[in-house]
Amino acid sequence: MRAYPPIADHGMIGDLQTAALVSSDGAIDWFCVPRFDSPSIFAALLDHHRGGSFRIAADHPDSRVTQLYLPDTAVLVTRFLTADGVGEVVDFMPVDAPETPSDRHRILRVMRVVRGSVRFTVECAPRFDYGRAPHTLTPSAAGEAAVFHGPGMDVHLQSTAPLSGDGQDVRGTVTLRAGEAAAVALTTCAGGTDAPAPFDIKGAMDTWQATVRFWHRWLRTSRYRGRWRQTVNRSAITLKLLTYAPSGAPIAAATAGLPEQIGGERNWDYRYTWIRDASLSVRALIGLGFTEEANAFRRWLGGRVAAGAAGSGQPLQIMYRVDGDPELSEEVLGHLEGYLGSFPVRIGNGAAGQLQLDIYGEVAFAVAQPGGVVETAGYQGWLAVVRVLEWLTGAWDQPDEGIWETRGGRKDFTYSRLMSWVAFDRGIRLAREYARPADLDGWTATRDAIFLQVMERGWNEERQAFVQHYDSDVLDASLLLMPLVGFISPREPRWLSTLDAMERELVSDSLVYRYDPSASPDGLRGAEGTFTLCTFHYVHALARAGRVDDARYAFEKMLTYANHVGLFAEEIGPTGDQLGNFPQAFTHLSLITAAMALDEELDKAESTGQ
Secondary structure, X not given: OOOOOOOOOEEEEEXXXXXXXXXXXXXXXXXXXXXXOOOEEEOOOOOOOOOOEEEEEEOOOOOEEEEEEOOXXXXXXXXXXXXXXXXXXXXXXXXXXXXXXOOOEEEEEEEEEEEEEEEEEEEEEOOHHHHOEOOEXXXXXXXXXXXXXXXXXEEEEEEOXXXXXXXXXXXEEEEEEOOOEEXXXXXXXXXXXXXXXXXXXXXXXXXXXXXXXXXHHHHOOOOOOOOOHHHHHHHHHHHHHOEXXXXXXXXXXXXXXXXXXXXXXXXXXXXXXXXXXHHHHHHHHHHHOOHHHHHHHHHHHHHHHHOOOOOOOOOOOOEEOOOOOOOOOOEEOOOOOOHHHOOOOEEOOHHHHOOOOOHHHHHHHHHOOOOOHHHHOHHHHHHHHHHHHHHHHOOOOOOEOOOOOXXXXXXXXXXHHHHHHHHHHHHHHHHHHHOOOOOHHHHXXXXXXXXXXXXXXXXXXXXXXXXXXXXXXXXXXXXXXXXXXXXXXXXXXXXXHHHHHXXXXXXXXXXEOOOOXXXXXXXOOOOOOEEHHHHHHHHHHHXXXXXXXXXXXXXXXXXXXXXXXXXXXXXXXXXXXXXXXXXXXXXXXXXXXXXXXXXXXXXXXXHXXX
């Protein structure tokens, strides 16, 4: 087993309340319970000595490994090919009443052999509370079960084959021949509660099939019939896996602390719900036909607005826990060495209290989509929109930290002004469409003032491009959204000139950097890779600009950087490795919207014979 497999060398399983990463070594090296944002019991990905893991793999020195999802599901297969036979470990989490919060979660791991004979090694070594808390082990006399007792939590391990204690951990070997199967179940629950029901191979197989049926039923809702159906389906399943079903809130990524640069300090906790990312997901979900998920998030969002001002006095924080809790105090886990020595490892997120004015535009963008707050939340929902815009009327024209959550001081970021324009523009549209009371004259005047300011101060005459902030000539890939939100025509000369400038400076072999940290210091040491979501925004912008062939080339080239099961982290490093937290929801969201836009433009081109 490798101490630190590549970040991309993982698949993800989940039950819509939490998720686990499974490496191609057969190790679960990241798993937090009972929620995405809870402490880990397996975190070897951040410290292979102290983090804990749960590994099942072929016990053969020369085994070759492949990993895949069963089509259109979140059931993961890790296949071991040895000189003696071919065996598989099938990993999944049953999805049972996901809308009800639960402290009980279950991972099933089925071992089976399809050819010859394979000996599997089983090693289960949980480490509670990010490896900070001790535990005790209670094994059964027959070796078919064991209970790990941690602070406030029990972890039950059940097996259809005998296992044995090894100190406070469990280990064993299982030898199977062609056609034979065995299974291990790991169940987490509150300490002292009832043990899980008896476990056998038939029950494991039945649960496997039920999990497959769940994902097939869910995916049938999708309306996508375009050119990249398998890729879009995988991204849709990934977004679903990263959504906390009891509240409808999607998290940014499953992990915390994975580095944007190996050995660097840009190591953040992404297990929370960013207002920006989640709001922009609404359009993609509705476009795919997943209106239930879109509306669930909008209800969650309405709850945050109704809760009133955040601690900073703003109507909203930029991020929350999945249940809407605004408390995200940041701390460093000093006992963990970090992925490949990338320290510090942070949990919580100190950026939660930042002023990022763009979020109000993204909220309005989500609300204005079909079935939005005016239709689903009625009069009270509209009053919430009005309160936010009244606050923004007096707040938009000030420096903020910006979309990238820089820690180098507030600036007059062009993207923040752009999305403030969106907030007023969509508010005006909603008021007119639904004949709702509003200060239309005031909102219109503010919207127009923002537009003129961006066109005059956000435009750099020397660069012939829109720039990151008013006191800079630095380009910023966040502005790829300018035509996508309707601020400017995708074929307007100023925009085409900006797109050309970005292509010269931010694009490297179709991959897009978000900005140049050396030219625009962000308060952090080190460099970073290209941002995958920016690459998909670039594809989208190219397609709408009429450069359909270029867009398709960039899109299909970007798909080659996906990992072996179609997942993307936040960034692509200089050597083509995936970097940052994994998998990242915003990346898969931007893939979906780029695919839909590219399909639309390709269809238009083909219908006109171009």
